[in-house]
Each structure stands twice: as C-alpha cells, then as structure tokens.
Amino acid sequence: MVKELQEKVKQLFKDKKVDMVIGWRKGSLPLSSSPLFINKIEDVDNLIFDETCQNNLAVYITKDKRRLVKDGKKIGVIVKGCDARSLVLYCVEKQIKRENLVIIGVPCKGVFDKRKVMEQVDNKEVLGFSVNGKEVTIKGQEFEKTLDKFEIASDSCQSCVYPDAPVFDEFITEPRKEKPDIDEFAKVDKFEELSLDDRWKKITDEYSKCVRCYACRNVCPSCYCNVCFVDQNDPQWIGKSPEITDTIIFHLIRNLHVAGRCVECGACARACPEGIDLLLLNKKITKEIKERFGYTAGINIDEKPAMQSYCENEKQDFIMG
Amino acid sequence: MIKIEKNKFDEFLEILKKEYNVFAPKKEGAQTSFKEIKFAKDIEFNNINTKIPKEIFFPQAEELFMYKDSKIENIEKKKAIAVWGVRPCSAKSFILIDKIFGRAKQKPGDKNFEDPLWKTKYDDSLVFTIGCNTPASTCFCNWVDCGPFDSTGSDVMVYDDGNGFLLEGISKKGIKFLSDIKDFEESNDKDRQNIEVLKNIAETMLSKPIDKDLLKVKIDKSWNHSIWDEMSAKCINCGACTYNCPTCHCFDIQDEGKSNKGKRIRLWDSCMFPDFTNEASGHNPRDLSKDRFRQRFMHKFKYFPENNGDYLCTGCGKCIQVCPVNVDVRDVLNKIIEF
Numbered sequence: 001m002v003k004e005l006q007e008k009v010k011q012l013f014k015d016k017k018v019d020m021v022i023g024w025r026k027g028s029l030p031l032s033s034s035p036l037f038i039n040k041i042e043d044v045d046n047l048i049f050d051e052t053c054q055n056n057l058a059v060y061i062t063k064d065k066r067r068l069v070k071d072g073k074k075i076g077v078i079v080k081g082c083d084a085r086s087l088v089l090y091c092v093e094k095q096i097k098r099e100n101l102v103i104i105g106v107p108c109k110g111v112f113d114k115r116k117v118m119e120q121v122d123n124k125e126v127l128g129f130s131v132n133g134k135e136v137t138i139k140g141q142e143f144e145k146t147l148d149k150f151e152i153a154s155d156s157c158q159s160c161v162y163p164d165a166p167v168f169d170e171f172i173t174e175p176r177k178e179k180p181d182i183d184e185f186a187k188v189d190k191f192e193e194l195s196l197d198d199r200w201k202k203i204t205d206e207y208s209k210c211v212r213c214y215a216c217r218n219v220c221p222s223c224y225c226n227v228c229f230v231d232q233n234d235p236q237w238i239g240k241s242p243e244i245t246d247t248i249i250f251h252l253i254r255n256l257h258v259a260g261r262c263v264e265c266g267a268c269a270r271a272c273p274e275g276i277d278l279l280l281l282n283k284k285i286t287k288e289i290k291e292r293f294g295y296t297a298g299i300n301i302d303e304k305p306a307m308q309s310y311c312e313n314e315k316q317d318f319i320m321g
Numbered sequence: 322m323i324k325i326e327k328n329k330f331d332e333f334l335e336i337l338k339k340e341y342n343v344f345a346p347k348k349e350g351a352q353t354s355f356k357e358i359k360f361a362k363d364i365e366f367n368n369i370n371t372k373i374p375k376e377i378f379f380p381q382a383e384e385l386f387m388y389k390d391s392k393i394e395n396i397e398k399k400k401a402i403a404v405w406g407v408r409p410c411s412a413k414s415f416i417l418i419d420k421i422f423g424r425a426k427q428k429p430g431d432k433n434f435e436d437p438l439w440k441t442k443y444d445d446s447l448v449f450t451i452g453c454n455t456p457a458s459t460c461f462c463n464w465v466d467c468g469p470f471d472s473t474g475s476d477v478m479v480y481d482d483g484n485g486f487l488l489e490g491i492s493k494k495g496i497k498f499l500s501d502i503k504d505f506e507e508s509n510d511k512d513r514q515n516i517e518v519l520k521n522i523a524e525t526m527l528s529k530p531i532d533k534d535l536l537k538v539k540i541d542k543s544w545n546h547s548i549w550d551e552m553s554a555k556c557i558n559c560g561a562c563t564y565n566c567p568t569c570h571c572f573d574i575q576d577e578g579k580s581n582k583g584k585r586i587r588l589w590d591s592c593m594f595p596d597f598t599n600e601a602s603g604h605n606p607r608d609l610s611k612d613r614f615r616q617r618f619m620h621k622f623k624y625f626p627e628n629n630g631d632y633l634c635t636g637c638g639k640c641i642q643v644c645p646v647n648v649d650v651r652d653v654l655n656k657i658i659e660f
Contacts, residue, residue, distance in 0.1 A: 027647040027649075028641065028647060028649040028651070028652060029458070029459065029641065029642075029647070029649075032647045033647065034555065034646065034647035035554075035555040035646055035647075037554050037555070055645070055646060059557065060554075060555075063557075064558060064595070064609065064610040065554075065557075065610065067609070115351060119351060123368060123370055125455075125457055125458060127458070141455075209352075211381060211560075211564050211589075212560075213559050213560035213561045213563075213564045213591070214559050214560060214594070215557075215559035215560070215561040215645050217559075218557040218558060218559040218645075219557055219559070219645050219646075227595075231594065231595060231596045233596060233599075239575070239577055240573065240575055240588055241381075241382040241575070241577065241586055241588055242381055242382055242588075243382070267645075270645065271559070271561070271645035273561045273564070273565055273643040274352070275350070275351050275352065
C-alpha cells in the first residue's frame, strides 16, 4: 500500500498536479511518525502510512502555517477519514479553495494511542512493533507482548464511522463501501447516564490536570482563530494560571467554538502531554448537533454548517421549553 | 557511603522527614510525578519516565505576594525540601536554573540579582539523585555534558544495586547529612565494584554524542539558513516541550483579584507562544513560528552557553517524548551540524 501511495504521489508531481504534498515519514521513536512536507519528487521515498500516522495534517493549511500554502499553489494532503473531513471543513469555511487542494485518501485502520500502549507494557521502553491483522506485537528490550489492536487504538478511532475520506481526488486502494459497525456515541451515552454531580466531577477531574500548554488547541484543525481568546491580553479575557476555574473556561469555550465543526479526529487528546480525555465533550456536542440538526461536520462541501444556517423546523426546545 | 536496604527505607524516610518536606515520585493515574510523600509505600521507585521535578522549586503558578485592603502580605516560608529520586538530568537542571534565579556575583562587574522565591526553596534543599541503570532511548545526557551517573547538582548520589540503595555524599550538605544519620551499615568494596559495573553498562546504552566544537561553529552561522524553515515547518508552537523541560524557566507575571484583595502571581510562560514577545505597540519581533522555534534552540545551545558556560539542556529527552509532531532535539542538532 505504501509503495502504491509513493507511486501515486510521484505521478502527481510528474503530471504537475501538485506543488507540494503533506504526508508522514517515519518518526524518531518506534511508535511515532513525523509530518513530512514534500516539495520535490526525490523526497517521496520517505513517505509512509501506518498506525503511527496519528497527526491530522490538515492543520498545516491554516494558522501560523498558512505561509506554507503559497497563493494559488496546489497542495496535496494525504488523509485519513478524519483528516479529509478537516479539509472539507476548510473548504466550507473558505480557508482554501477546493481547486487548490488535492485530497489523497488512504485506508485508515485506526492509529495507536501511545499512552494506551505504554500502559499495557507497564511503561517499559518500546523498541518496535508489528501488525498482524487485529493483533499488534509490541517489542521491547526484554519482552514481547501481543495486544488487541482495537484496545490500543486512539479513542477517536474506537468510535470512528468515517475511516475513509468522504471527499477525495485520489484514493490509494479502494474506500470501504460500508460504514464500520460501531456505536460512535457509546462513550457519550455512558457519560450521559451519570448524575449531574458525577458528570461535573468527571469534567473537573480531567481538566484539573491541564497545564495550559495549548497543545490541544494548536494541533486542532478546527481551532484557527487569528488571535485565540486566551492569547488576547488587551483586554485580557481569561486568567492564565492553571487554576481549575480558568482552565475549565478555556476548555469549555474551545468545546463550544468547535461545536458543529469538530471532526472528532482526536488529535487534541493524543497531543495532550497530561493524558486528558479531551474528546469526550467534543463528541457529546457532536451528538447533540447530529440529533438536533442532522448535521455532521466535514462530510459534504455544499451543505450549510449547523451553526451557520437556520431552518424553521429545527428543534427549539432549548428556547421554547 | 551508606547502604539502605529497600525494606528499611521507611526508617530512612522517618529520619529525613524530621527536618524536611520530602518529595518523591508518586504514581497517580497514568502519570508519575513528584509529590510530597509521607510513606515509603507511596514512592514509585522504578519509573525512569517521571514527570520532571522542576515544579518543586519553580511551580507553574507561584504567588509573589498577596494584598488585602492596602496591606501587602508576604508568603510564609515553609520547611526545607528534600527531593528523593530525581535523575541526574534533573539535578543538573536545578544548577542551570540556579545560574539565573540564584545568581550571586559570578564574575566582577556582574549585577547581583537573586530570586527570593527560588532561593528560599532551593538553597536549603537536599537533592538525592538516583543514577540511571538503564537509560531510555530518548536519553541523550551524554551529548550535553551530563550523564546517567553525573552528580552535578546533587547533594547525595543514590545507586540502586537491586537489593538496596547506596548513598554517597556529594555536596557539603549531603556529606553532613549522611554523617549525622546512624543505624545504617557502611558499604563495602564489593558494593563499590557493583556501582562501577552499573555505570559501565549504562554508558554503553547511550548513543554517540555530537561534535560540540562543530556545533558551536555551525550554530553561530545558522541564523539565516533555510534549515530553520525546514525544521520548524512541522512545529505547531504549543508549549508541551517547554512545560516539560527541566531547564526552561521563562515566566510571565499576572495580577489576579480586585482592588481590595488579590495576588500577584508568577506563571510559566513559553517562547513557543505568539504573545510571549508581543510588544505593547503591537509589533512582535518573533511573529512567525520559525522565529520562535529558532529562539528555543538558540537559547539552549548558543545564548545560554555564551552567557553561562553550559548548554541549557541536560539531555533528559522529555521534549522528544511529549512533542505531538515528533520534533526531536537530536535531529535538530544533527541538522545544524550537517548544513
């Protein structure tokens, strides 16, 4: 599959269909990959795709990275299902023209959550891994352990119903015809069953670990304000200390700001150095949006986003009671 | 050198607790971080991958003073701190930060400035550093004048030979502390030989260090080079590396409260953030991701060595582990050397 991918990207360069391609290369650690920016055909050989390719590369189209995307240049982005949805979001929100994008889909079988792997091997040093169907063998200095791949997949992958790009220009192999048989909101349903106090406790327990490094915000493709409200200091909108009151305001506002825009890629949760379950509330809001407005972000470029459109027959019980 | 068998660690902890608030690695959830410890059973002895202990002496948020009505209330001084089980890379980081916050005159003409919050905690502290028998693959302490058994910044070096801990006094404070405690047996020649064996094994587990002279020559010429564009392209400018770095010490000062009651606090800041250098005029001298990325490495491997004689990096590898986009400081140094 990787060979096919490399050949396809080479062909795109040869046909002058792309000026640059963003993909992944092997990372410096056994369970990691690294974003790769391909500007010339010789660099294509470094391209990989496997379970370590956890970054959502769409993020390099916006924010401070906007300068990587020169005006009118054609950018190829290699995407998993969720990453493709971010690109669709960018087209919907007019961050990039569709004709300037070449969306190259790859068949995603889920990505590792490094933290889950480390827990399974008692934090022992991992030196390599091999995948065999639904099993993954993790190798270390003096051990080898076979794990269920689903168990060590990122939370976002465990609840993913769009593993393949819903919109693409090229697809390596074939996109799956049927959606995976997964209850995408299983974790949210469980959370909703908790009492109000328990839900609040769960949220405060998680967010109290936050050190305000903003890794979650910075890896999030949907979070691309020119100046984020937490960086606004004249006037200052929010206290900067890692106290729970300010921290929770940061996270809840971020949750609300990506409502109907979050593609549930889980990049936030994987980037968090403190291991906070950042996906849960986003997923909860995704569920609300889906139930109330029948909208899922990043699927269709021509569909009006839930938060930017109005229909008379929308549920209004939150206003009318 | 004295020997403490692992099942006698409780007795040792009791002695230590008399004079000190003891901090040691404690496992909470999936994380192991340095917490105040009351009982030996709470200590996680074996995890080399703890969170860094910087917070003990330099908390992420620290009150400088509080005010109520028109009175200023200073923060009370607490009992002295002992830290058990830091790694050599962390012990050395204390010395590096001390060069900034605890600086007495180092050379004639230096302005004498000292940070009271750092000094009240760090100066009276007792640092027990545990040697690393099995360095991790992300460890590169040997690249930056540190090592798995380096004793810089330690009051007492601790060697774990499997059965027990061997304690060697390093600083005057450490030697005095050990000579004052009784009831523990002295180490013998065989113990000392064992330590040498452990040291030798650890050395072989580390990668070949970079050429430091070449690094100096190259980094001096690198400012305008395109390697910084290439290397910074993937950096998303979060603060995960700086907040997990034992030597990063930049801070911000904020006032929180109302006119009649409140506090002034010092908070960790990060050179990765766009507002770090944002000026009141609206001009930002480090506006681009690349500028901030370059600053981090220049500070660690050029400016700090020029001003203070040491790299501002102890090779702990924590930034490599936490970086969401796999920026590897070793790759950065190699690229600088190779351009």
